[in-house]
Amino acid sequence: MQPENTGDMARRRAILTDRERELIASDDTEEKEYQYQAASRVRNKIHDELPTDIDILEENHPELLKELREVVCEDGG
Template identity: 45%
Template sequence: MTDTDCDNVAGVEDPDIHKRYLSISRVRNRINEELARDVEILEEHHSELLEELKDVVCLETDGENAD
């Protein structure tokens, strides 16, 4: 996420609701489009990097693996 999107999503400096929703929409689009494409490329060309991404995204919670 960009610094601005991080701030807006987190409510830093109380952004107006329109800016907050725009940031949420941008982040959602990145997750669904760019990140999905990146995962496909990593699956095909660099499985080690894909595993690193999974380690970061799929953090263990309550001592159990999120897989």
């Protein structure tokens, strides 16, 4: 059985969910607490989940890891 709205399924996210993108980009001072929560979730993904993904790519698909590094480090870092 396929999902009804496959158009939304075609677009994938990277680190941020759509809502996290909205919150972090927002200047709305009434959403500051939600912005802090979103930043905390993203920080946890960076420190807790991303290293595991990098290890898996390094061991199983080094070319994808190279592509990831090129995107993340495109300023030469």
